[in-house]
Amino acid sequence: MKVINKLSAVAMAVIVANSTSIYAAENTEEVERIEVTGSHIKRTDMEGPSPIQSLSAADLAATGSTDLIGALQKLPVSGAGTFSTQGNSSDDTANGGSSVALRGLGASSTLVLINGRRVAVSPFAKDIETSFVDLNTIPVSAVKRIDILKDGASATYGSDAVAGVINIIMRDDIDGFEVAGKISDTADGGGEEQNFTLLWGSTSDKGYHNFSLDYFKRGDVFYADRDYASTADQRFRGGNNSLSSSGIPGSIEVVRSMLTDAQWNALPTKSIADDGTPVKQTIFADVWGNDKCDESLIIGDICRYDYAPHMSLVPSTERISFNYNGVQEITDDIEGFMEFSAQHASTFIQGAGSPSFTELFMSGDNPNHPLADDADHFLHGVDISMRRRTYDIGNRKKDVDSEYYRAVIGARGSFNDWDWETAYSAIRSSAVEKGFDGFPNKLRAQEAIDKGYWNPFEPSTNTPEGLAFIETTTTRYGSSSMQSFDATVSGEVFELEAGAVAAAFGLEHRYEKIEDNPDSQYLRGEIFGTEATQANGDRDNTALFAEFSVPVLETLELQLALRYENYSDFGNTTDPKVAFRWAPSEDLVVRGSWGTAFRAPSLVQLHLGRTDESPSVIDKERCKITGSELDCEPYEYTAVVAGNKNLQPETSTNYNLGVVWQATEDFSVGVDYWNYDQEDLIKKIGAQKLVDCCGTDANLVVRGPNEGSTPGRIQTIYDTFVNIGGRETDGFDLNLAYKLDTNDMGFFKFDYKLSYALNFEEQSFESDANGNTSIAAEDLNGEYQHPQFRWTASIDWELDNVLTTLSFSHIDAYNDLEDANGDKFKIDSWTTLDASVSYTGFDNLILTAGAANLMNEEAPQAPSESMGIDNKTHNALGRQMYAKFKYNF
Missing domain, CATH: 2.40.170.20 (TonB-dependent receptor, beta-barrel domain)
Incomplete structure (x- = not known):
């Protein structure tokens, strides 16, 4: 300089x-x-x-x-x-x-x-x-x-x-x-x-x-x-809502690779991508059974936690x-x-x-599956992941x-x-x-x-x-x-x-x-x-x-x-x-x-050595397409640093x-x-800069499968030290x-x-x-x-x-x-x-x-x-x- x-x-x-x-x-x-x-x-x-x-x-x-x-x-x-x-x-x-x-x-x-x-x-x-x-x-x-x-x-x-x-x-x-x-x-x-x-x-x-x-x-x-x-939740001061997306009892999250085509197509459609591909809802607040997410903490279909x-x-x-x-x-x-x-x-x-972010899974035939007793529900028998505390x-x-x-x-x-x-x-x-x-x-x-x-x-x-x-x-x-x-x-x-x-x-x-x-x-x-x-x-x-x-x-x-x-x-x-x-x-x-x-x-x-961080990142690529809170506000993702x-x-x-x-x-x-x-x-x-610049480079930002023209959700970000x-x-x-x-x-x-x-x-x-x-x-x-x-x-x-x-x-x-x-x-x-x-x-x-x-x-x-x-x-x-x-x- x-x-x-x-x-x-x-x-x-x-x-x-x-x-x-x-x-x-x-x-x-x-x-x-x-x-x-x-x-x-x-x-x-x-x-x-x-x-x-x-x-x-x-x-x-x-x-x-x-x-x-x-x-x-x-x-x-x-x-x-x-x-x-x-x-x-x-x-x-x-x-x-x-x-x-x-x-x-x-x-x-x-x-x-x-x-x-x-x-x-x-x-x-x-x-x-x-x-x-x-x-x-x-x-x-x-x-x-x-x-x-x-x-x-x-x-x-x-x-x-x-x-x-x-x-x-x-x-x-x-x-x-x-x-x-x-x-x-x-x-x-x-x-x-x-x-x-x-x-x-x-x-x-x-x-x-x-x-x-x-x-x-x-x-x-x-x-x-x-x-x-x-x-x-700092909205009372005019600030942001930073409640965690990992709540109690939490949210059900589905991963495309775990679903059959029929199960995927049965999911609710949130929006339509530019190429006409339906963008599916993949996260659902847990409102089933005896232990349900508090209604006041359900924001954007996600069970939040303070x-x-x-x-x-x-x-x-x-x-x-x-x-x-x-x-x-x-x-x-x-x-x-x-x-x-x-x-x-x-x-x-x-x-x-x-917090757990899709680290844990439950098979569709597990007796404790939240929709095990509802055969008509689109999540019945579906392998699920979860976001919960x-x-x-x-x-x-x-x-x-x-x-x-x-x-x-x-x-x-x-x-x-x-x-x-x-x-x-x-x-x-x-x-x-x-x-x-x-x-x-x-x-x-x-x-x-x-x-x-x-x-x-x-x-x-x-x-x-x-x-x-x-x-x-x-x-x-x-x-x-x-x-x-x-x-x-x-x-x-x-x-x-x-x-x-x-x-x-x-x-x-x-x-x-x-x-x-x-x-x-x-x-x-x-x-x-x-x-x-x-x-x-x-x-x-x-x-x-x-x-x-x-x-x-x-x-x-x-x-x-x-x-x-x-x-x-x-x-x-x-x-x-x-x-x-x-x-x-x-x-x-x-x-x-x-x-x-x-x-x-x-x-x-x-x-x-390999070290996992949990930075809060805004997925601006998805935000431009979906406009959803999960994509447009900071949420924790896994970043691997070495x-x-x-x-x-x-x-x-x-x-x-x-x-x-x-x-x-x-x-x-x-x-x-x-x-x-x-x-x-x-x-x-930095995780945010990597997502901003290289959000579709699988060597740096690993995502779930694309939903038509919409990039899949972030799973892992790879970062390191450089001059x-x-x-x-x-x-x-x-x-x-x-x-x-x-x-x-x-x-x-x-x-x-x-x-x-x-x-x-x-x-x-x-x-x-x-x-x-x-x-x-x-x-x-x-x-x-x-x-x-x-x-x-x-x-x-x-x-x-x-x-x-x-x-x-x-x-x-x-x-x-x-x-x-x-x-x-x-x-x-x-x-x-x-x-x-x-x-x-x-x-x-x-x-x-x-x-x-x-x-x-x-x-x-x-x-x-x-x-x-x-x-x-x-x-x-x-x-x-x-x-x-x-x-x-």
Whole structure:
């Protein structure tokens, strides 16, 4: 893609984020630590060549969030692809996980570090394809600061640092004991939280040793707990009817291949195709016998089901975490360091009973056939399939138990004016997902139908023994591990007139392995209505890197970086970066950067085995002919996804240009223009796009037999990962900070941060009305899950022993996905207010009370979503009130 220069659009609105807070400007030691992120060369200047935003522990606490994702997802720089545990259901493939996608480029394009080093990804990928570092493995209590590098950094850190870097700095400043606790609850029910923390440590001139023990528990929230999301029939809000076509007791469905010509001709005719062929009715709501479909749920001849009330909106979670971070002097010039983290987490998820879409059959001579006693009915003696819920064995329930361990051991020191550091890291994350209720085994269910153990059309007649026969338990085991060795040396190489040229050289070797294995029932295709993945792969890579800081003038610094990587599974890549920092005066800094970045295909995308999804798809081909609801509204179909070992890495070019102006001692302005240009994006083509473009290609979309000129109903869609198209996005960040110290009214701090996208153009596989395919570019800016801008604003007021914080968060309006007619609903903008009050008047004790979403603003309506809310952009918890304490002794 050609770079689109939008500098004129921001009118030289020069560029770079004022990434440090007023507090950081007053604390030289804090600023020095912040600037380490993004460079292997230590520096003391407050503003470096790359834009960095820093969140202190106090900033995190002010958000009221008990976990990192709660704070990070509110940042304007966070975009599409950011996700929390909200929206987890029994169909989710990464239950209990969360991650951030900077600039909306995807969670897998955002590199997460802990103390400057990589972390292993979660064993379970999100939405089958997205590998991510699970932020829930890191308790807030153990975090000292978070640095967010807002430009590409592959030249420094390697793969995944496409959109930027989130570097989590752990506590190293504990001297004594600290006890803290927090409780919270929501105004609308569910989601109650308890969090208790014990921290202790010691600090001396020989080193420090910091420990933390953290306990966190959150209750679940169901869609039923939020009236506006408590039903999948959103017509009461002007939205869509997304009730499932798999109901109770369900619908009879006939398949052409199972019928004789006479039986097929006896079916009612729904319409006449263009060539005169009758289009037959093939689905009939079950209205026979004692157990009948509720008349209010029969829509379009189909027995529907409202699954929303039974589904988790936020799963319940319990986590206990331990962290150690220590440094000890070994000799005058050498110190050793060690980091250790461990966590056990349990998550409970619930979904509605398993849906069946023609997986099960009943022969025409089965005694339980619903029309067995009606010899005159056209379905008498006909082999039938069905759409129904196995609600009679209960809602689907899963427990996910996960373990996380991380250990780093290393040493650093100096030799002949050169600093050196080396370390070995070992990280392992594992999880066991158990489906313990509500999961039917297809083979047993079919046997039970055939032998009369279980009657799907008369559930009230079924016995406990029959239900126990069809029910099973499921298990999925996953693990992700990483071992790495790194070494870096840095120092001054020679003198120029303006100062010394500093350099850093290093190497890193890394081995990664991932396993994701469902039990044999999944592998044999015996579990229907629930997604599961299978992926097994490993690789190693070796990297060499160099970096130079060149003082061209006393006011101008040039940064040069280069990194070479060799991967065992796809080859080599080399990425450079050039950046500058110009300070023409004490109160003005101009800076910019240019570089290339890459993202290696994840092990899941390379090695994913056959995996079944249940996407909602509109069959536009049939809709144009039949006009029926079943064809013209989103319905679940089976999509088969698999990995692709021929994938190549995504590549990217990015640049940044900006200015930071300290207008007065109390007021600063920062503006930052950013631009990313990606190529060879790795993604699934997508079930809807495949149906739109290739709905009659039997290699991609398997259908039942045609009904004259009318294509048969979709049975299976085949999808996979490919390198396809590119993406370009650009925009600017605006940062304003002001402080006001009054004599009588206290001390005020004001902060405003805006991220505004000028363009978000993505190339993808498209098709026209005639099914002709091409690679087309679409501007997604302002479209689904891509609001054009986000901003946050905060006011801190400190008077005597009271500190009050008000924080506003705004997400711009954007378009929903288009419906069958090509129309798009406008999803409203959303502004929330967080507030907290802390009292510090007691010795060593701080008390705080507050609320997130104080005004209890409902998440805006999103008709394309089954329950009417966009879980990845908005939060449905509502007002969350909390109280907490912190005591030092």
